[in-house]
Amino acid sequence: MRYYPRTRGRIFYRGALLTVAFVVAIFGLLEARPLSKVDAAQITTRSITMSSSNAAAAANSNTYQIRFTAASSYTVKAIVVDFCSNDPIVGDATCTAPTGFDVGGATPTIITSSGTDPTLSATLGTGWTGAGTNLITGSQYRTLTITNSTGVAVTSASVVSFDMSNVTNPTTVGSFYARILTYTTTTTGYAPGSEGSYSDYGGVALSTAALITITSRVQEQLSFCVYISSCGTAATLNLGDSHDVLSTTAPAIAAGATYGVYYSLSTNASHGAMVYLKGSTLTSGAYTIPAAGSSAFTYSGVNNDFFGLCTYNSALTAGSAPTVIGEYQGVGAGGTCAGATNNSGGTLSTTNLGTPYATFGFNSTNTGSTYGDQLASIAAPGSSVNAIVLAAGVNATQGDGIYSTTLQLIATGAY
Amino acid sequence: MSFGKFRYRSVTAVVIMVMLLVLAGPNFLSSFKVHAVDGQITSRSIQMGDDSSNTSGGTTKYQVTFKPYTSATIYGVIVDFCNTDPIPGDVCTAPTGFSDYVTTASASNVSGLSGTWVAAQANSGRTFEYTNASGQSMPTSTAVSFAINNVTNPTVVGTFYARIFTFNSNSGAGSATQWLTTANGTDITNDFDYGGIALSVAATINVTSKVQEQITFCVYISSCGTAATVNLGDSHDVLSTTAPAVASGATYGVFYSLSTNASNGAVVYLKGATLTSGANTIPAAGATPYLYSGTNNDFFGLCSYNSAVTVGSAPTIPSSEYQGTSNGGTCSGLATLSDVNTTQTTAALGATYATFGFNSTNTTSTYGDELAAITAPGASVNAVVLAAGVSVTQASGVYTTTLQLIATGTY
Numbered sequence: 001m002r003y004y005p006r007t008r009g010r011i012f013y014r015g016a017l018l019t020v021a022f023v024v025a026i027f028g029l030l031e032a033r034p035l036s037k038v039d040a041a042q043i044t045t046r047s048i049t050m051s052s053s054n055a056a057a058a059a060n061s062n063t064y065q066i067r068f069t070a071a072s073s074y075t076v077k078a079i080v081v082d083f084c085s086n087d088p089i090v091g092d093a094t095c096t097a098p099t100g101f102d103v104g105g106a107t108p109t110i111i112t113s114s115g116t117d118p119t120l121s122a123t124l125g126t127g128w129t130g131a132g133t134n135l136i137t138g139s140q141y142r143t144l145t146i147t148n149s150t151g152v153a154v155t156s157a158s159v160v161s162f163d164m165s166n167v168t169n170p171t172t173v174g175s176f177y178a179r180i181l182t183y184t185t186t187t188t189g190y191a192p193g194s195e196g197s198y199s200d201y202g203g204v205a206l207s208t209a210a211l212i213t214i215t216s217r218v219q220e221q222l223s224f225c226v227y228i229s230s231c232g233t234a235a236t237l238n239l240g241d242s243h244d245v246l247s248t249t250a251p252a253i254a255a256g257a258t259y260g261v262y263y264s265l266s267t268n269a270s271h272g273a274m275v276y277l278k279g280s281t282l283t284s285g286a287y288t289i290p291a292a293g294s295s296a297f298t299y300s301g302v303n304n305d306f307f308g309l310c311t312y313n314s315a316l317t318a319g320s321a322p323t324v325i326g327e328y329q330g331v332g333a334g335g336t337c338a339g340a341t342n343n344s345g346g347t348l349s350t351t352n353l354g355t356p357y358a359t360f361g362f363n364s365t366n367t368g369s370t371y372g373d374q375l376a377s378i379a380a381p382g383s384s385v386n387a388i389v390l391a392a393g394v395n396a397t398q399g400d401g402i403y404s405t406t407l408q409l410i411a412t413g414a415y
Numbered sequence: 416m417s418f419g420k421f422r423y424r425s426v427t428a429v430v431i432m433v434m435l436l437v438l439a440g441p442n443f444l445s446s447f448k449v450h451a452v453d454g455q456i457t458s459r460s461i462q463m464g465d466d467s468s469n470t471s472g473g474t475t476k477y478q479v480t481f482k483p484y485t486s487a488t489i490y491g492v493i494v495d496f497c498n499t500d501p502i503p504g505d506v507c508t509a510p511t512g513f514s515d516y517v518t519t520a521s522a523s524n525v526s527g528l529s530g531t532w533v534a535a536q537a538n539s540g541r542t543f544e545y546t547n548a549s550g551q552s553m554p555t556s557t558a559v560s561f562a563i564n565n566v567t568n569p570t571v572v573g574t575f576y577a578r579i580f581t582f583n584s585n586s587g588a589g590s591a592t593q594w595l596t597t598a599n600g601t602d603i604t605n606d607f608d609y610g611g612i613a614l615s616v617a618a619t620i621n622v623t624s625k626v627q628e629q630i631t632f633c634v635y636i637s638s639c640g641t642a643a644t645v646n647l648g649d650s651h652d653v654l655s656t657t658a659p660a661v662a663s664g665a666t667y668g669v670f671y672s673l674s675t676n677a678s679n680g681a682v683v684y685l686k687g688a689t690l691t692s693g694a695n696t697i698p699a700a701g702a703t704p705y706l707y708s709g710t711n712n713d714f715f716g717l718c719s720y721n722s723a724v725t726v727g728s729a730p731t732i733p734s735s736e737y738q739g740t741s742n743g744g745t746c747s748g749l750a751t752l753s754d755v756n757t758t759q760t761t762a763a764l765g766a767t768y769a770t771f772g773f774n775s776t777n778t779t780s781t782y783g784d785e786l787a788a789i790t791a792p793g794a795s796v797n798a799v800v801l802a803a804g805v806s807v808t809q810a811s812g813v814y815t816t817t818l819q820l821i822a823t824g825t826y
Binding site for chain 1: 625627628629630631632633634635641642643644645646647648651652653654656660662669671675677679682684686687690692695697711781782783799801803805806807808809810811812813814815816817818819820821822823824825826
C-alpha cells in the first residue's frame with residue numbers, strides 16, 4: 001500500500017472536495033439551464049400553421065400563423081419566434097437556420113389584428129412591430145421578434161395569435177422547428193442558450209412536404225347525331241299525305257317526334273361549333289320543287305311550290321341553344337318553327353303551319369356548295385338537341401314524279 | 416534488549432490486541448455495557464422506504480426486522496434513532512430533521528408479533544415505542560418485523576443510526592416505560608436484548624432528459640421521398656365522359672404519413688385549386704359529398720382514409736365530403752380498384768359508389784381546408800384517393816393542379 005504524507009493527503013482530500021463541488025455545480029447548472037427565469041412556464045396548445053408546405057414555394061410568399069395559450073399572467077411586450085433546423089429546445093445554445101428560410105426580411109410583415117386577417121380568432125391587437133434578426137445571408141433572417149411598448153395583458157387562459165407573412169419556406173423537405181418565447185419588456189436580450197428574462201416559452205415542430213402534382217387531359221370532343229326517333233336510327237322520312245303525295249292546297253309538314261328530324265350536338269370546342277346544311281331541293285329526274293330560298297318563305301294559301309325547312313332548339317343540356325340563320329328560324333311571318341304541327345303522313349292542312357304561319361328557307365345556292373349552308377351555330381361548348389321541320393307544297397303545274405333528296409347536316413367544331 | 420527489539424515487540428503486541436478486538440467484535444465492545452439481561456438481537460435490519468434527505472416534509476416507512484437473542488416473553492420494543500452512533504449507553508441525539516411520527520405514531524406490515532401491540536413515539540419523534548401489555552413469547556428462531564409509519568427522514572445526507580431494545584417487563588424495571596424515563600437514551604439497565612443499526616440518507620439520482628417537439632410528415636406515392644406525381648386518366652391520361660378516373664391504391668394513390676408527439680394532436684390541411692388548363696377548370700366536387708351519377712359528370716375531388724396506424728388513433732376526417740361514405744360506399748373500397756391508365760369504368764368507384772369532395776373555397780384560402788385531424792400524439796399512414804370525370808362540353812386541354820397537404824401540430 002502506498003504511503004501518502006499527511007500534507008499530500010490533505011491536498012488529495014481538498015481536491016476531491018473541489019471536484020465534488022464542481023460536479024454538483026455543473027449538475028445544478030444543467031438542471032437550471034432551460035429556464036433563464038425561474039418562474040417561466042411552457043406555453044400550451046401552441047402551433048404554427050403554415051400557408052404552404054411547399055419547399056419550393058416562391059420566396060416571401062408564405063404566411064405562418066403562430067398561436068398559443070399563455071402559461072401565466074403578465075403583460076407581454078415582446079414575442080420571439082426563432083426558427084431552427086436542429087431542435088425546438090429553448091435553452092439550447094445552438095440554433096441552425098433552416099436552409100433557405102427567411103422570416104420576411106429585416107422588417108417582416110405581421111398581422112396581429114383580425115381586422116386584417118379574419119382567420120385570427122384571438123389577436124394581440126394593434127401597435128406591434130416586427131423585426132427580423134439573426135441574419136442568415138443576404139436579406140434573410142432566422143428570428144422574428146415582435147414588440148409593443150404598451151403590451152397586452154395575458155393570463156394563463158389567454159390565447160395569443162398572430163400571422164407573419166412574407167415568409168420563405170425552408171428549401172429542403174422535412175422537419176424544422178421553432179422556439180417561442182415571451183417577454184414583459186421590449187428588450188428581450190434573446191440569444192440561443194442565453195434567452196434573457198423571458199416569461200413563457202415553448203417549442204414547435206413544423207414540416208415541409210412533397211407536393212401532389214396531378215395531370216389529366218381532356219381531349220377535343222364533338223358528338224353529333226342526326227335521327228328521327230333516337231340517335232342511331234335512320235333519318236328517312238316520307239313527306240306528303242298518307243300516300244306521300246304533296247298537295248296544291250296545303251303544305252306537307254314533317255315535324256314532331258314521329259316524323260321530325262333531330263340533331264344532337266355536344267362539343268367542348270371552346271369556340272363552339274357550326275352546323276351546315278348541304279344538299280339540293282326535292283328532285284325527280286329533271287324536275288325540281290323550287291327551294292324556299294335564302295329569305296323566309298311564307299306559304300300564301302294554295303299553289304305554293306316550295307321545299308324548305310326551319311329549325312329550333314328542342315332540349316338544352318349544357319351551354320346555350322344554337323343560334324339559327326335567319327331564313328331557317330321560321331319566324332318570318334310572326335309564327336314559330338316550334339309551333340309547326342306534324343302532319344306528315346296525315347291530312348294536309350294550312351293550319352299545320354301554325355298560327356300565325358311559320359316560315360321556311362332553303363338557300364340552294366349555298367346548300368349546293370362545297371361545305372353547304374350554315375344552318376345554326378353555337379359560340380361556346382354546349383350540348384343540345386334540335387329539331388328540323390321540313391315542309392313542301394306544290395302547285396298544279398309541278399311535274400309529277402317521285403321527288404327525293406338527301407340532305408346532310410355537317411357539324412364543325414372550332415377549338 | 417535493544418530499542419529496535421523493544422519497538423518490534425511493542426508493535427507486535429498492539430497488532431495482536433487489535434486482532435483480538437476485531438475478532439471479539441461488538442460483543443467485546445458491548446461487554447463494557449451493563450445490560451440487565453442482554454444479548455444482541457440477530458438478523459437485524461431497518462429497510463428504508465426512501466433514503467433521500469427530506470426537505471419537503473414527506474414521509475416514508477421504515478421496516479424494522481430482527482430475531483431475539485434470547486427466547487423470552489417480550490412486552491416492548493424500542494427503536495431509538497441517533498445521530499452519532501448505534502451504541503447502547505451513549506447519549507443519543509436525534510438526527511437533524513428526523514421524526515418517526517406525524518400526528519401519532521403507528522406501525523404496519525407486522526409479522527412475528529401477535530396480540531395487541533401499541534405504537535407510540537417519545538423524545539419528540541426520536542424514539543419509537545412498540546408495546547404489548549400482555550407480552551408475547553418470542554423464540555429466537557422467529558423473525559419479528561414491523562414498519563414504522565410516517566417517518567420523516569433526516570434532512571442531512573449521510574449516516575445515522577438506530578438502537579433497538581427489547582423489554583421483558585410491562586412495567587417497572589425491565590420495561591420500556593422505565594427505559595424511557597432516561598430521555599437521552601443512555602439507559603442500559605432496563606433493556607433485555609439490544610442491537611445497533613446504521614442507516615444512511617443519500618443523494619438522489621436526478622435524471623433530466625428532453626424530448627423535443629416532433630412532427631414527421633411525408634407525402635408520397637410509393638414510399639416517403641418519392642414524388643407524388645399522378646397522371647389521372649386512361650392510358651393517355653385522358654379523362655372520360657362516361658366513367659370516372661380514380662387514382663387510388665398502392666400504385667397510384669397518394670399517401671401521407673403523419674407522426675407527431677404533439678400533445679393536442681395535429682391537423683392536416685388540403686390546399687390547392689381544382690384541375691386547371693389555362694382559363695378552363697374542371698369543377699371541384701364541392702363542399703358536400705359528390706356522387707357520380709352516370710355520365711358527363713364534370714368533377715374533380717378526393718376522399719381519404721386511414722391505411723395503417725402505428726401509434727395512437729387513426730385521423731378523423733371531420734368533413735363528410737372527404738369521407739367518401741355518403742353514398743354507402745367507402746373511400747377505402749377504392750384501394751383495389753385503381754383504374755388510372757386503364758379503361759375507365761364506373762366500377763372504379765366501388766360498389767356502392769364512394770363519394771368525393773373538394774371545397775375549393777376553403778382549399779384556396781390562406782391555410783387551406785381541413786382534411787383530417789388527430790387529437791393526440793400518433794403515427795399513421797393515410798391514403799388520398801383522387802377522382803375526376805368530365806362532361807362532353809369540358810374544354811379540351813392538359814389539366815393540372817398542385818395540391819399541398821400541410822400538417823400543423825398543436826403542442
